[in-house]
Amino acid sequence: xxxxQALQLFDKKxxxxxxKANKSEELLRFLAKELYQLGYVKDTFSDALIAREQLYPTxxxxxxxxxxxxxxxxxxxxxxxxxxxNLAKPVLFKEIGNGQRDVAVQMVFMMAIEGPKKHLDLxxxxxxxxxxxxxxxxxxxxxxxxxxxxxxxxxxx
Amino acid sequence: MKRIIVACGSxxxxxxTVAYKVDALCKQRGIRASVEAVDxxxxxxxxxxxxxxxxxxxxxxxxxxxxxxSGIPFLTGVGLEAxxxxxxxxxxxxxxx
Numbered sequence: 001x002x003x004x005q006a007l008q009l010f011d012k013k014x015x016x017x018x019x020k021a022n023k024s025e026e027l028l029r030f031l032a033k034e035l036y037q038l039g040y041v042k043d044t045f046s047d048a049l050i051a052r053e054q055l056y057p058t059x060x061x062x063x064x065x066x067x068x069x070x071x072x073x074x075x076x077x078x079x080x081x082x083x084x085x086n087l088a089k090p091v092l093f094k095e096i097g098n099g100q101r102d103v104a105v106q107m108v109f110m111m112a113i114e115g116p117k118k119h120l121d122l123x124x125x126x127x128x129x130x131x132x133x134x135x136x137x138x139x140x141x142x143x144x145x146x147x148x149x150x151x152x153x154x155x156x157x
Numbered sequence: 158m159k160r161i162i163v164a165c166g167s168x169x170x171x172x173x174t175v176a177y178k179v180d181a182l183c184k185q186r187g188i189r190a191s192v193e194a195v196d197x198x199x200x201x202x203x204x205x206x207x208x209x210x211x212x213x214x215x216x217x218x219x220x221x222x223x224x225x226x227s228g229i230p231f232l233t234g235v236g237l238e239a240x241x242x243x244x245x246x247x248x249x250x251x252x253x254x
Contacts, residue, residue: 056166056214062233069171096171097229099215113170123170124177131234 006122006156013038014083015145024093024105025050028070031083031110040081041072041112048072049110059093059103064133065140066103068093071111080119082126083110084148086140106140125156159190159248160206163228164197165213172213175228179211182231182241183248190248209247 014034021027032046049072058069090104109126113119129135135151142148161179165172172194180192195203197214204210204221213228224247230240 052166060229060233061235063235096232097213097215097227120170120173124174127170127174127232130232131237133234 003153003156006125006153009080009082009119009122009126010084010149010152011038011040011081012145012149014040014081015148016083016085017143017145017148018088019085019108020088021091024053024068024091027085027087027091027108028053028110031070031085031108035081035083035110035112038081040077040079042076042078045072045076045112048076053093057094057096057099059095059105060130061095061103062130062133062136064136065107066090066093066105067107067109067130067136068103068105069096069109069111069130071113074113074115077112077114079112080114081112083112084108084139084152085110086142086148107136122156126152129155159208161190161192161209161211161244161248162200162203162207163192163194163211163213164200164203165194165228166197171232172228175211175213175231178231179228179244182237183244186241186245188245188248209244211244 032049035041052072053070060067085108087106090106092102093105095101095103138151163172163176176192176194210223210225211228212225226243230236
């Protein structure tokens with residue numbers, strides 16, 4: 001697949017390192033604000049994101065690290081982007097598909113997507129990283145924005 | 158043809174991703190079934206006409222008339238073989254519609 005297409009799904013300003021938060025809601029509001037300030041989402045995104053996370057939690061206990069894939073409905077999105085946050089210390093999310101168990105999340109991939117149909121190929125490739133322990137380990141260990149972007153883009157080639 | 162449906166709360170490609178994976182694994186194992194990602198809002202209509210429901214949403218405690226398994230192993234790869242064994246068991250054991 002063409003890398004330039006995948007490149008458009010990310011923004012270096014939205015690959016955030018050493019993000020500190022105590023609670024998932026605090027973290028989600030912080031990330032939503034970043035997306036809003038860069039013009040990717042409407043001002044309704046933040047509340048929609050948090051409401052959805054309560055209804056359909058997105059903590060994903062992968063083989064290597066806990067991740068979360070928070071998102072809101074397409075109507076709150078202006079321009080698609082996937083924001084990446086590498087957390088300074090784990091933040092608890094509820095588990096996807098379960099809602100009871102806690103997942104200690106170390107990386108967050110916040111997806112602002114206009115409609116899955118439009119980006120299905122890209123999203124499927126992107127989501128395949130969650131079953132790739134080595135890639136997640138590399139992402140978690142990466143110290144620079146360029147390293148993270150490089151690892152992510154590699155998944156699309 | 159046996160029919161498997163996958164639903165998630167998101168509509169942001171989670172169910173599509175899982176459906177794609179299940180479809181590929183079914184082909185690998187020679188399990189003949191159609192796999193389809195459906196909108197959670199129209200889930201009830203689809204449930205009337207399928208053999209297996211792969212769920213990626215928290216259980217509402219609702220009882221379904223078809224077997225239900227978790228779609229999470231198809232996202233994370235953790236417990237994938239066991240989940241596919243379950244799919245095989247259900248599909249090969251269910252009556253063709």
